[in-house]
Amino acid sequence: MSFRLRIFLLVLVVAVTAIGATAYLTISLTYREAARVDAARDRHEAAIVDTIRAFGIRNGQWIGIDGVVSELSASTGLHIRVETPDRLVVVADSDVLDKRKVGPVQLLSRQVEPAPDLDRLITAAADQVSMAAALAAGPQDPLLRKIRGARAPVATPAMPGLPDDLFGPIPRGEPDAQALYQLAQYRAALTTTRCMADRGAVSPALALTTPPYLDAGQLAAEPSCATSATGEVLGDRAWLAQRWRDLSRCRLAAAAFDECLANEFAQAALEVSAVPVEVYFGAPESPGIGELSRPAGYAVAGVIVVAALGTAWIARRVSRPVRLLTGASLQLAAGRLDVRVPHGNVADELAALSASFNSMAEALQRSEERQRRLIADVAHELRTPLSNLRGYLEGLADGVIEPSPELFASLHEETLLQRRILDDLQVLALAEAGDLDYAPAPADLAELTEAAATAHRAVAANAGVELVVDAPEPVVVHADPDRTRQVIGNLLSNAIRYTDAGGRVEMRVRRDAQGALLTVRDTGVGMSPAEVARVFDRFWRADPARQRATGGSGLGLTIAHRIVADQGGTLSVESTPGLGTTFTVRLPSF
Incomplete structure (x- = not known):
């Protein structure tokens, strides 16, 4: 299977799978499920929230809510999740209870505060008092006689009343005083059911969500629990006093008195009841593939066609450059170094x-x-010096040339020149291979420059060239002293060689922000821009006619450039024909 076909099939499979699944989920399922959940939520949200809230009021805790949530989910077809407001604790989840894969829920939730409604409590208490008074009067009205025959409301026993000193001058009939009484009665009722649960008498839940909360059966089961609970609540004077202070502060709210009182009552009730929760709604499960609508199917088919065309184009774009690269690499391996890829x-x-x-x-x-x-x-x-040596040796052997000290001195000079060329080639080869030895150490560039100038003063004097050194202060660099002296010597000898008699060679040593700076400037023949570009090439000379007279090998600048680069520096050149040349060496300072 070709690379082009593999790329095509791979991209096609990925595109069809990803785009098809995305189109299926987004077009068919997401919209449909969102609409179904919204409709079901609108129908059942109020009943679900009221049921969960009533459970929290009657139980004072969320233990046992699992069964309620499971029944509500089964009857409404909704995924119901009950969590704490910080979403750290999941109180109940219908998908988990029904052993289904947990599905997503909507972000919009309903808060449930399991606290009795103060208005309903006060109204229910007032109705009980009115009914009890009517029954005690013994009326002859048939309806009242029928009510008298029914079970009369039962007040929480052992709740004779709150201490008078809590209220001060405020009458007991005021709303805040009634709220305190209802709060104490609710706490006493919850305490009673928990006492009875500990004794195994009944389930820990209130029979009613309004006063008196407990029915006759619960009171008859464990009357001592009701008595002890009432005594506990009435005896907790610190709690009663704090609640009374919170409730009575609402008198300062003026027009917002009723709202303030309801909020304070709810907050106080939540301290003894269950914690508030958030109820989230979602879909219980995803529909099957059979529910995929025809428009959605057409959309998926269209996406597959587009994906196929797109992947075919991508495969062609990828395979063509790869084929060209493959062919070019084979030609390059065969020795065609001029091959290029468009x-x-x-x-x-x-x-x-x-x-x-x-x-x-x-x-x-x-x-x-x-x-x-x-x-x-x-x-x-x-070739040239060896040909000269061969000619002279053959002439001496044939007796054509008479041997003389001058001739032998000339032949010896030629051999030294060839030896110098070979030595320079060996140094250059080692430098380019990275095998040239360096011994970096702190060295004074000014001192090295002075030493090189001293060694070349005689040569400069013989050539009629003035040699000047400007190094006013020590400039310490981290470099190999011997190699650095070799670089300075090459630059200086090169400057003297290409400067005519009466000229000047100036060497300056300075320190700047980038490091140490050495410049070698001459007033020689100079170079053109084309010559400057080749000045560091091997065996290149700006004036080939000078090489035999001066003995240059054409490798000195190449070696100097390599040595400076190996030590972390740079060697550059500027030149103007007829005016001279300036070489600049920059090395890292110590």
């Missing part, structure tokens, strides 16, 4: 890969050309 101006990964291949091929081609030029340059440099 990549255009497209800014993508494949175009970048093609451009990188072309850069690699150009680098290989330049390296091959440099190698060929090096071989040709070495052959040229050695």
Whole structure:
């Protein structure tokens, strides 16, 4: 299977799967389920919230809410989740209870505060008093006689009343005083049911959500629990006093008195009842694939077609550059270093890969050309002096040339020149291979410059060139002293060599923000821009006619450039024809 076909099939499968699943879920399921959940929530939300709230009021805790939530979910077809407001604790989840995969819920929730409604409590208490008074009067009305025969409301026993000193001058009939009484009665009722639950008499739940909360059966089961609970509440004077202070502060609210009183009552009731919760709604399960509508199916089919066309285009875009790169790499391996891959101006990964291949091929081609030029340059440099030596030796052997001390001195000078060329080639080879030894240490660049100038003063004097050194202060660099002296010597000898008699060579040492700076400036023949670009090439000379007279090998600047670069510095050159040349060495300071 070709690479193009593999890419096509891979992208096609991924695109069809991802886009098809996304279209199926978003077009068919999400909208439909959202609409179904909204409709079911509108019908059943109020009843669900009231049922959960009534459970919290009657139980004073959420233990046992699982069964209520499961029944509500089964009857309404909704996924119901009850959580604490901080969403850290899930009190009940219908999907978990029914052992289904837990589905998502809507972000909009309903808060449930399981506290009795103060208005309803006061109204119910007033109705009980009115009914009890009517029954005690013994009326002859048939309706009242019927009510008298029914079970009369039962007040919480052992709740004779709150201490008078809590209220001060405020009458007991005021709303805040009634709220305190209802709060105490609710706490006493909850305490009674918990006492009875501990004794195993009945389930820990109030029979009613309004006073008197407990029915006759609960009171008859464990009357001592009711008595002890009432005594506990009435005896907790600190709690009663704090609640009374909270409730009575609402008198300062003026027009907002009723709202303030209801809020304070609810907050106080929540301290003895269950904690508030949030109720979330969602869908209990996802519909099957059979519910996928025809429009949704058409949409999925259209997406698949688009994905197929798109992946075919992508496969073609990918495979063509790969084929070109493969062919070019084979030609490059066969020795065709001029092969290149067209990549255009497209800014993508494949175009970048093609451009990188072309850069690699150009680098290989330049390296091959440099190698060929090096071989040709070495052959040229050695051919002429060896031919001269051979001619002189053959002349001496045939007796054509008479031996003389001057002739032997000339032949010896030629051999020294060839030895110097070979030594320079060896140093350059080691430097380019990274095998040239360095011993970096703190060294004074000014002192090294003075030493190099001292060694070349005689040569400069013989050439009629003035040599000046400007190094007013020590400049310490971290470099190999011997190699650095070799660089300075090469630059200085080169400057003297290309400066005519009466000229001047100036060496300056300074320190700047980037490090140490050494400049070697001469007033020689100078170089053109084209010559400056080649000044560090092997065996290149600005004036080839001078090389035999001066003995230069054409490798000194190449070696100097490599040594400076190996020590973390730079060597640059500026030149103007007829005015002179300036070499600048920059090294890291110590």
